[in-house]
Amino acid sequence: MEELLLSRIQFAANISFHILFPTITIALGWVLLFFKLRFNATGDERWLAAYMFWVKIFALSFGLGVVSGITMSFQFGTNWPGFMETVGNVAGPLLAYEVLTAFFLEAAFLGIMLFGASRVPNWLHTLATFLVAFGTTMSAFWILVLNSWMHTPVGFEMRDGVVHATDWWAIVFNPSMPYRLAHMLLASGLTVAFLIVGVSAYRRLIGDRTKGVRLTLKTGAWLAAILIPLQIWAGDMHGLNTLEHQPQKVAAMEGNWQTSSHVPLLLFAIPDEEKRRNAFEVGVPNGASLILKHDPAGVVPGLNDFYADDGTVFHPPVAPVFWSFRTMVGTGVLMLVMSWATVFMMRRKGGVDALNPWLLRGLVAMTFSGWVATLAGWYTTEIGRQPWLVQGVLTTESAVADVPAPMVATTLAAYLIVYAVLLTAYITVIFRLARKASDTEGTRPHSGAAQVALVPAE
Amino acid sequence: MTLFGDPSVWLPLAFAALMGISILVYVVLDGFDLGVGILLPLGDEDEKDRMIAAIGPFWDANETWLVLAVGLLLVAFPVAHGVILTALYLPVAVMLIGLILRGVAFEFRAKTSGTQKRRWNQAFFAGSVSASLAQGYMLGLYIMGLEHTPASIAFGVLTAFCLTAGYGFIGATWLIIKSEGDLQLKAIRWARTRLWGVMLGLGAISLASPLVSERIFDKWFSFPSMILLAPLPLMSGMLVFIIYTALRHLPARDDKWAWVPFTATAVLFFLAFVGLAYSFYPYVVPEKLTLYESASAPESLFIILLGALFVLPVIIGYTILAYTVFRGKATELRYD
Numbered sequence: 001m002e003e004l005l006l007s008r009i010q011f012a013a014n015i016s017f018h019i020l021f022p023t024i025t026i027a028l029g030w031v032l033l034f035f036k037l038r039f040n041a042t043g044d045e046r047w048l049a050a051y052m053f054w055v056k057i058f059a060l061s062f063g064l065g066v067v068s069g070i071t072m073s074f075q076f077g078t079n080w081p082g083f084m085e086t087v088g089n090v091a092g093p094l095l096a097y098e099v100l101t102a103f104f105l106e107a108a109f110l111g112i113m114l115f116g117a118s119r120v121p122n123w124l125h126t127l128a129t130f131l132v133a134f135g136t137t138m139s140a141f142w143i144l145v146l147n148s149w150m151h152t153p154v155g156f157e158m159r160d161g162v163v164h165a166t167d168w169w170a171i172v173f174n175p176s177m178p179y180r181l182a183h184m185l186l187a188s189g190l191t192v193a194f195l196i197v198g199v200s201a202y203r204r205l206i207g208d209r210t211k212g213v214r215l216t217l218k219t220g221a222w223l224a225a226i227l228i229p230l231q232i233w234a235g236d237m238h239g240l241n242t243l244e245h246q247p248q249k250v251a252a253m254e255g256n257w258q259t260s261s262h263v264p265l266l267l268f269a270i271p272d273e274e275k276r277r278n279a280f281e282v283g284v285p286n287g288a289s290l291i292l293k294h295d296p297a298g299v300v301p302g303l304n305d306f307y308a309d310d311g312t313v314f315h316p317p318v319a320p321v322f323w324s325f326r327t328m329v330g331t332g333v334l335m336l337v338m339s340w341a342t343v344f345m346m347r348r349k350g351g352v353d354a355l356n357p358w359l360l361r362g363l364v365a366m367t368f369s370g371w372v373a374t375l376a377g378w379y380t381t382e383i384g385r386q387p388w389l390v391q392g393v394l395t396t397e398s399a400v401a402d403v404p405a406p407m408v409a410t411t412l413a414a415y416l417i418v419y420a421v422l423l424t425a426y427i428t429v430i431f432r433l434a435r436k437a438s439d440t441e442g443t444r445p446h447s448g449a450a451q452v453a454l455v456p457a458e
Numbered sequence: 459m460t461l462f463g464d465p466s467v468w469l470p471l472a473f474a475a476l477m478g479i480s481i482l483v484y485v486v487l488d489g490f491d492l493g494v495g496i497l498l499p500l501g502d503e504d505e506k507d508r509m510i511a512a513i514g515p516f517w518d519a520n521e522t523w524l525v526l527a528v529g530l531l532l533v534a535f536p537v538a539h540g541v542i543l544t545a546l547y548l549p550v551a552v553m554l555i556g557l558i559l560r561g562v563a564f565e566f567r568a569k570t571s572g573t574q575k576r577r578w579n580q581a582f583f584a585g586s587v588s589a590s591l592a593q594g595y596m597l598g599l600y601i602m603g604l605e606h607t608p609a610s611i612a613f614g615v616l617t618a619f620c621l622t623a624g625y626g627f628i629g630a631t632w633l634i635i636k637s638e639g640d641l642q643l644k645a646i647r648w649a650r651t652r653l654w655g656v657m658l659g660l661g662a663i664s665l666a667s668p669l670v671s672e673r674i675f676d677k678w679f680s681f682p683s684m685i686l687l688a689p690l691p692l693m694s695g696m697l698v699f700i701i702y703t704a705l706r707h708l709p710a711r712d713d714k715w716a717w718v719p720f721t722a723t724a725v726l727f728f729l730a731f732v733g734l735a736y737s738f739y740p741y742v743v744p745e746k747l748t749l750y751e752s753a754s755a756p757e758s759l760f761i762i763l764l765g766a767l768f769v770l771p772v773i774i775g776y777t778i779l780a781y782t783v784f785r786g787k788a789t790e791l792r793y794d
Contacts, residue, residue, distance in 0.1 A: 006462040060565045066518060067561035071554045073528050078547050081540025084532060092533030096762045099522075099529045100769040111515035111780050119783050164755055177649050393651055411551040417554055429569050 004400045006408040007079045010415065012382075014071050016375055017419045021065030023374050024138050026185065027192035028058050029133030032217075036129050040122070053304070053437050054196070054216075057430055059114050064426060071415075080389075082399030087390055090171055091146055092155055098142035105207065109135070114453040137185070144184055148177040150390045151381070152245045163393065175245055179238040180381075186231040187377065190335060191370025193227060196220030197342070198367025199434050201360040204352075204433045210437035215350045221346060224339035232332060236291070242381075243292055247301035248314065249384035252321040254288045261304040263288040267326075271318040276304065316386040324379035331373040338366055368427070469760065470753035473534035474742070476766060477527055482524035482731045486628065486724045491517045493629015495560055495586025496622060497648055498579060505641050506579060510564070510638035517564065518682055519780065521557065531742075533762060538742040538752040545604045546596050553592035560585030594621030601667050601734075603744040604744035623655025628727070631719035634708065636788045642709055642716075643781065649719060650705050656723075657698060660730055664691070667737050670747060674737045690733055697714075697726045 009110035032054055039047035073095075076084055084091060111130040112120055120128075155170030156163045165171060197220035203213045243250045251257075255266050255278055266285020269278040293299065306315035342363065345355055389396040491513040501509050532539045543550055558580045567578035598617030604608030630652060633645035670673040678687060704718040742749040753759065 056569065060569070063561050063565040064519070064522065067558040070521065070525055070557055073525055073532060074543060074550050074554060076532055077528075077539040077543030078550055081544060083539075084536035084539060088533065089755045091762045092754050093765070094528060096533045097765050099526055100773075102788055109776065109780075110518055112783060115515050116783055162662055162755075165758055165761075168761065211652065232486035251507050379698070401540070403544060407547060414551065414555060418558060422558070425562075425566055429566060433569060 003403060003405040003408055004397055006405055006412060007400050007403070010408060010412040011075055011079060013412065013415055013419065014068065014075055015428045016378075017070055017415075017423075018065065019374065019378060020371055020423075021061045021068065022136065022140065023191045023370065024061040024195065025058060025065055025187050026136045026188040028054065028061065028195075029129070029136050031192055031196070031223075032058060033126075033129050033133050034219075036126050040072060040126060046210075046215050049210075050216050050219075053212075056380055056433055057195075057199075059110075060426065060429065062110060064422065079401050079403065080399045081401050082394065083389060086161070086394045086399070087150075090149060090163055090165050091152075091167075093168075094142055094146040094149070094171075096436065098139055098146075111233040140188075141181060144181045145172050145174070145177055148180045149174045151180075151242075151385055152176040154395055155382040155392055158393075163390075176238075176241055179234070179241045180286045182234045183231070183238045183377070184374075185354065186227055186234055187370065187374045189227045190224060190231060191368075191374060191403060193220045193224035193339070194335065194363075194370050195368070197224060197363050198338075198365075199430065201363040202367070202431060203434050204355075205357065205360050206435065206438055209353075210438075213438070217352055218346065221339060221342040224335065225343040227337045228332065228339055232336070235332070242384075243301075246384065248303065248306045249316060249321065249381070251290065251301050251303045251306070252316050252318045252384055253325040253380060254292075254300060255318060255322045256288065256300050256302045257304050259299060261289060261299045262286050263298075265291060266322075269322070271316055271322050273313075276307070292294070314387070316384045318410065319385045321380055324383065325377045328373050328376035328380060331376065332334050332367055333365070335369060335373070338362060386441040465756040465760065466753070467750065469756050469763065470534070470749045472763065473530060473759060474739075474749045477530040477534065478731070478735055480523050480527035480530060481692065482728060484520070484527055485731070486727055487516070487520040487523060489625045489628045489727070490632035490720070491520055492560075492586045492590050493625040493627065494633065495582050495629075496590060496626040497629050497632055497633070497645075498583045499640065500644070505644070508637060508641060508788055510567070510582075512633055513759065514564075514788075515780065515784045517561075521561065524557075534754055534759060535742055535749060535752040537746055538749075541743050541747065541752075542600075542604065546599065548573060549592040549596045549599070553589045553596070554759070556585045556587070556589030557661060558585070560589065579753075586625075590622040590625045591618040594618035597621060597663075600744065601663060602670055602748075613662075615668060617659060620655055620659025620662065623652045624659055624727075627652035627656050628720065628723050631723050634716050635720055638713070640708070646705055646708050653702065653705065656726075660694065660726075663730070664733070667734070671737075671746070677737065687736075690729055694726060694729050697722050697729070701726070706763070758784065 032051060035047050035054065038044070039051060051320050109128040111133045112125065113132050116128065117125050137212040149171055152175040153163075155165060155167035157166050158164070196216055200213050200217035200220060204217065204341065239250065239253075254263065255269050255271050256263055257276055257278070262285070264281075264285050266278070266281055266283040268280065268282040270280050271278050288300050289296055289298035303315050303318065307313055342355070342359065346352055348354060385391060387395050387397065389399050390414030494509050494513050498506055498509060510673075531542070563578040563582035563585060567575050570578060595614040595618040598614035599606075599610055601617070602613055627649055630645045630649035634642055634649065637645060657771065668678055677683065701719050701722045704715060706724070708715065708719070710716075738744060740748045741751065742752055
């Protein structure tokens with residue numbers, strides 16, 4: 001039992017650390033392509049400056065994503081051999097396609113994208129930027145296909161306790177895939193939008209008045225303001241899909257114990273699994289029924305439907321799912337308020353220059369808000385799948401490796417220390433890069449070599 | 459699917475071959491950039507920057523071959539993946555943390571200066587060394603049949619140091635191609651001293667593997683395979699001689715022959731790998747699990763193969779493109 005818990009914490013730590021960086025690179029790749037295309041079209045140096053600044057952060061994030069991703073492919077074998085033994089026939093090809101089509105595309109063209117601008121023709125550099133962005137997105141696609149299949153497995157049959165694929169089309173386009181993919185890609189877009197806005201706001205606050213910073217602040221703010229309503233809509237659709245396929249997860253998200261109609265939307269509560277009820281409930285009457293069934297009298301499933309009289313529990317642990325869900329939604333609402341306020345203030349007279357310094361400080365504080373929402377969202381859906389590893393097919397407990405608990409504890413401690421150091425260094429370096437760029441840009445023009453190399457083709 | 463006979467025979471074999479190629483390419487390519495990391499403290503501040511620049515555009519893609527190799531083990535031989543990696547739990551963790559450290563140090567050192575940069579240089583070195591040692595240890599333990607006896611652990615420690623010397627060696631031969639002047643002279647000296655470690659490692663593995671397993675002994679030392687296999691050790695000996703001679707005479711005028719040590723080393727690694735593969739076939743977990751017993755279902759393997767056949771030529775194509783774009787002596791690495 002102890003090794004199960006430790007292995008779960010270790011896997012959670014590894015994948016949480018890993019997901020931070022793809023969340024940035026998936027969307028930042030496309031933003032870089034946008035900067036590059038704007039520069040190609042207008043020849044405006046500011047777009048190139050934006051590209052050159054953000055490509056450094058892309059490289060840093062990509063490096064962290066690669067090394068933490070390598071850890072993932074080993075974790076299956078070292079800690080979870082039962083996973084591939086049981087569902088390897090489905091998970092294998094999907095993981096293989098992830099590595100083949102995506103990983104290589106990114107890693108190989110990244111070299112040209114980062115260091116090749118003066119060595120290859122401009123069109124090839126633009127193409128490399130596109131292929132890297134495309135590669136990261138394909139990477140996300142295949143991984144989300146597999147993850148979604150673990151939530152809503154279809155297209156297979158069991159032979160001797162092992163999953164065999166029968167319909168690949170059904171496996172790839174499994175019921176929860178489109179919703180999860182859209183939700184994650186939008187999450188990446190929002191994470192990057194707030195990162196760009198936050199860093200640009202920081203540069204404004206330390207006195208950088210260059211046009212380039214004004215441009216990136218505007219780009220990021222508009223991106224955030226457009227994506228957040230889309231994300232709220234996509235999240236709602238995803239929730240309805242989960243209600244259909246994993247009602248026990250939605251019951252935990254809502255903290256609803258008894259299946260009934262007129263279920264309130266709980267704003268606060270302390271779920272108590274011992275007594276099987278909530279303490280200190282504060283809720284909006286009929287709220288959950290309205291959101292989930294679009295009808296105040298709608299029937300919302302309760303956790304007690306997934307609880308046997310002998311005390312066996314078939315639903316996820318309630319409190320972590322309940323609270324991660326509220327963290328995600330709360331961050332989302334804050335994102336909506338901040339991005340719309342910023343866009344509204346920018347459209348007044350004075351534009352970016354008239355922005356209130358307190359608004360800018362708030363935006364700096366929200367630089368990594370995308371990470372908070374993304375992690376909280378993943379905790380909701382992944383803890384919400386427990387006790388299953390693959391819904392209805394394989395339990396988490398039966399997949400864990402027989403590694404002694406002290407050994408897992410040792411490696412877990414080592415990983416956590418490394419991750420803490422790296423995360424601190426990552427955030428520090430991003431703000432240092434911002435300070436450095438603000439110190440040099442404006443006083444010194446861009447290097448001559450870059451200008452010669454990157455003049456767009458007529 | 460019956461085109462080549464029984465798919466439950468040729469598919470696992472095809473995947474074992476693909477996995478073998480990935481491991482080999484990984485050992486040569488990431489070998490040289492891990493090696494440069496191992497040699498890093500030997501250069502002065504300015505040389506350190508040039509040493510890093512010599513591997514800058516390549517290391518990401520190089521490391522991806524490890525993901526592909528382990529990925530193939532994972533997807534094609536899932537049972538073996540579990541058995542091997544559970545047995546190698548600690549060295550795998552050491553290697554991963556080493557790879558993480560060096561991978562990020564690469565990015566961080568370029569964005570800092572002074573004490574900070576020196577610290578990331580140290581992290582880059584420490585990460586490269588611990589990843590190499592861990593890989594060497596795993597190789598030794600694998601040859602000894604994944605048993606944790608004092609003898610196999612001792613052998614693992616020996617191969618750990620030999621593989622680290624080997625990576626340092628191939629790193630030095632890479633620097634001979636990518637550098638000039640003093641750094642190139644230094645690289646030639648580094649390669650000369652490490653050649654002995656390479657020879658010790660090759661010798662130790664060649665002796666140990668037939669001694670550990672009677673089956674492997676019979677495969678090598680029975681008639682007529684002994685004669686058919688003779689070219690393998692003979693060619694290896696010849697390559698060592700070529701490398702030795704080249705290192706004594708380099709650098710040549712107009713930088714001729716600078717590519718010889720690296721190329722010869724790559725071929726040497728290839729031969730050593732073929733020898734190992736021949737020894738262990740058909741086992742993927744030594745003496746316990748054959749690749750046929752641990753393979754995924756043929757239908758799943760076939761799906762992966764389709765993707766692999768489509769993508770592999772593309773991968774090879776742009777690997778060549780990347781190496782062509784960044785050919786020649788390493789220059790200062792910058793984002794433009």
